Amino acid sequence: MLTQGKFGAYGGIYVPETLMPALEELESAFLRSSKDPNFLREFRDLLENYAGRPTPLYHAKNLSKAWGGKIFLKREDLLHGGAHKTNNALGQGLLAKAMGKTRIIAETGAGQHGVACAMTGALLGLKTEIYMGEVDIARQQPNVYRMKLMGAQVHPVTTGSRTLKDAINEALRDWITNLQDTHYLLGTAAGPHPFPTLVKFFQQVIGDEAREQIMALRGSLPEYVVACVGGGSNAIGIFSAFLNDQSVQLIGVEPGGHGLNSGKHGAVLSKGTPGCLHGMKSRVLQTMDGQIEEAHSIAAGLDYPSVGPEHAYLQEIGRAKYESADDQEALAAFQELSCSEGIIPALESAHALAFVKRLCAGASSSPNVLINLSGRGDKDLAEVMKHVQTL
Amino acid sequence: MSRRYEERFKQLGKLGKKAFIPFTLLGWPNREESLKMIKEMIECEASALELGIAFSDPVADGPVIQKAAYETIASGFSVHDAFELITEVRKLDGSIPIGILVYFNTVLAKGIGSFFSLAKESGVDGILIADLPAENAQEVLPAAETNGIDLIFLVSPVTTPNRLDIILSRASGFLYLVSRLGVTGTMERSTAKDLELRALVDKIRKRSRVPVCAGFGISSQADAERMFEIGVDGVITGSRVIQLAQSSSSCSSGVLKQYFKEMVGASARSNRYEHCDS
Numbered sequence: 001m002l003t004q005g006k007f008g009a010y011g012g013i014y015v016p017e018t019l020m021p022a023l024e025e026l027e028s029a030f031l032r033s034s035k036d037p038n039f040l041r042e043f044r045d046l047l048e049n050y051a052g053r054p055t056p057l058y059h060a061k062n063l064s065k066a067w068g069g070k071i072f073l074k075r076e077d078l079l080h081g082g083a084h085k086t087n088n089a090l091g092q093g094l095l096a097k098a099m100g101k102t103r104i105i106a107e108t109g110a111g112q113h114g115v116a117c118a119m120t121g122a123l124l125g126l127k128t129e130i131y132m133g134e135v136d137i138a139r140q141q142p143n144v145y146r147m148k149l150m151g152a153q154v155h156p157v158t159t160g161s162r163t164l165k166d167a168i169n170e171a172l173r174d175w176i177t178n179l180q181d182t183h184y185l186l187g188t189a190a191g192p193h194p195f196p197t198l199v200k201f202f203q204q205v206i207g208d209e210a211r212e213q214i215m216a217l218r219g220s221l222p223e224y225v226v227a228c229v230g231g232g233s234n235a236i237g238i239f240s241a242f243l244n245d246q247s248v249q250l251i252g253v254e255p256g257g258h259g260l261n262s263g264k265h266g267a268v269l270s271k272g273t274p275g276c277l278h279g280m281k282s283r284v285l286q287t288m289d290g291q292i293e294e295a296h297s298i299a300a301g302l303d304y305p306s307v308g309p310e311h312a313y314l315q316e317i318g319r320a321k322y323e324s325a326d327d328q329e330a331l332a333a334f335q336e337l338s339c340s341e342g343i344i345p346a347l348e349s350a351h352a353l354a355f356v357k358r359l360c361a362g363a364s365s366s367p368n369v370l371i372n373l374s375g376r377g378d379k380d381l382a383e384v385m386k387h388v389q390t391l
Numbered sequence: 392m393s394r395r396y397e398e399r400f401k402q403l404g405k406l407g408k409k410a411f412i413p414f415t416l417l418g419w420p421n422r423e424e425s426l427k428m429i430k431e432m433i434e435c436e437a438s439a440l441e442l443g444i445a446f447s448d449p450v451a452d453g454p455v456i457q458k459a460a461y462e463t464i465a466s467g468f469s470v471h472d473a474f475e476l477i478t479e480v481r482k483l484d485g486s487i488p489i490g491i492l493v494y495f496n497t498v499l500a501k502g503i504g505s506f507f508s509l510a511k512e513s514g515v516d517g518i519l520i521a522d523l524p525a526e527n528a529q530e531v532l533p534a535a536e537t538n539g540i541d542l543i544f545l546v547s548p549v550t551t552p553n554r555l556d557i558i559l560s561r562a563s564g565f566l567y568l569v570s571r572l573g574v575t576g577t578m579e580r581s582t583a584k585d586l587e588l589r590a591l592v593d594k595i596r597k598r599s600r601v602p603v604c605a606g607f608g609i610s611s612q613a614d615a616e617r618m619f620e621i622g623v624d625g626v627i628t629g630s631r632v633i634q635l636a637q638s639s640s641s642c643s644s645g646v647l648k649q650y651f652k653e654m655v656g657a658s659a660r661s662n663r664y665e666h667c668d669s
Binding site: 001012013014015016017018020021024159160165166169172173176177178179180274275276277278279284286287288289290291292 | 446447448449450451453454457458461464469470494495496497498499500501521522523524525526527544545546547549550551554558569572573574
């Protein structure tokens with residue numbers, strides 16, 4: 001490899017030997033393409049004319065009034081596909097083409113990344129196969145149908161906890177077997193190098209746009225930038241533009257599940273310890289013996305027992321803080337945004353909203369907050385209906 | 392470094408034999424049966440042992456070993472229990488090389504230094520960390536050297552020449568040749584692909600004296616014979632061992648014994664594959 005992909009003690013490459021050539025090939029394609037004006041032009045063209053960028057920055061006045069802050073939403077929920085995942089899928093889809101691959105595989109939790117890959121596969125003429133945990137398939141039926149509609153094959157994963165973690169294992173096993181014609185289109189800023197770096201590269205458009213938009217709208221930077229964190233791709237995407245703005249507090253919100261002391265959560269940065277999973281060193285939820293524990297969240301997309309290595313690093317150096325919101329808080333915020341603004345957020349994004357509600361309640365003067373509204377909530381209706389019977 | 396691998400391969404070479412290295416997962420299906428199965432391997436004159444410590448997310452393993460790992464962890468069998476079991480095995484045979492196959496997180500969770508010293512105390516000769524590429528071997532090299540443990544590395548058909556050099560510069564004990572792309576398991580092999588491997592084995596031979604043993608999808612005498620034909624020094628079988636144990640009522644039943652004997656037999660007959668130049 002030409003680069004190390006280390007973020008302090010985190011990141012790196014920890015994979016079986018068979019995968020090394022695929023990662024070397026990917027690294028060299030990425031280094032080449034990320035400087036190639038033709039590649040970048042094609043990527044930008046797809047983002048604008050296919051996916052609908054730039055997404056708006058919206059001043060949520062009703063919510064601001066209700067919670068007592070100045071709340072701005074970066075509307076990734078309006079991106080084609082319904083979430084920020086499209087940015088990365090299109091970028092990596094083009095990379096796969098550049099490498100001459102004919103097949104893409106991917107893991108998905110909530111199904112948003114699977115949908116983004118199915119779209120990309122259909123658009124670019126790449127055979128697409130998606131690994132999805134059986135548990136997630138049950139709670140995200142509409143997304144499974146969307147993937148199939150766009151020609152992707154969906155493989156149910158029946159091993160382990162049958163969620164996102166196991167879907168990643170299966171995708172890695174497929175890649176080990178088929179690396180010659182296949183690109184593994186990893187959906188989050190995690191996994192072995194170069195994935196955390198290249199996923200950030202394709203997602204930083206969120207932060208770049210949002211920073212420009214808020215400066216144009218208000219003439220000053222926000223005090224807080226808040227995003228939910230599962231693997232951490234939407235968060236690193238929006239944080240990236242503000243990393244050098246020391247006045248801006250970056251806050252990632254992890255899933256508190258049933259509560260941080262319940263043993264059923266996905267708050268890896270609050271409760272995890274350093275370890276090695278899915279090809280990277282990061283923080284993980286694990287037993288004393290290093291067995292990976294199951295994460296829990298009402299939001300399938302946050303249900304991951306590790307986190308992107310750059311977040312572990314940003315936490316360690318104190319540049320970003322990581323808080324959590326539990327299932328109930330997320331459900332409440334889901335409803336409040338829907339009622340107050342007519343915007344139904346993804347349950348994942350509702351975790352970021354829930355934290356901001358707490359932040360506003362505890363602040364002496366109304367804080368300026370930029371929230372990455374990473375996805376829309378249509379996919380979550382069945383899950384929410386199980387928990388909220390009466391409206 | 393451990394002398395046991397070196398001595399065992401030297402000894403086999405003198406007799407014109409190849410190595411048969413069976414694999415099983417420590418503690419599967421339970422402690423007692425696991426010990427019986429390993430005892431059987433030793434009694435059938437396996438050349439060395441490859442013993443796995445169960446990990447929750449074994450990305451290099453196919454469904455058979457995944458399931459066995461899942462069951463082992465669910466039964467409460469710990470890493471500590473695994474080392475205790477190895478201690479027992481070492482008492483049964485003082486000279487057989489014992490290798491363990493682990494994932495890096497299992498090592499990190501104990502701490503690299505403690506893990507290697509526990510391994511040494513229990514009688515382990517070699518450690519293969521399935522998800523630690525040779526580039527990152529420096530993270531464990533000092534602990535391996537301090538404890539006299541061989542670091543076993545994987546080489547695959549797609550390993551590039553410059554990476555092969557890195558691997559060969561760090562490998563000891565033996566080299567584990569991933570004999571086909573994919574995860575562990577017993578699916579059909581392609582004869583054409585197997586023969587392509589000969590070039591890789593020749594390339595390794597030119598650059599290193601470390602013995603080469605082939606694994607991944609080697610399950611029958613015929614598979615083993617084809618591997619010997621392309622010049623490897625031994626074969627490793629894992630998923631097949633576990634499948635046979637699953638299908639028989641007890642791990643010490645005749646089925647496994649029969650299988651080990653067949654594979655040992657195939658390895659002993661291998662002198663007909665010796666090349667004129669060797």
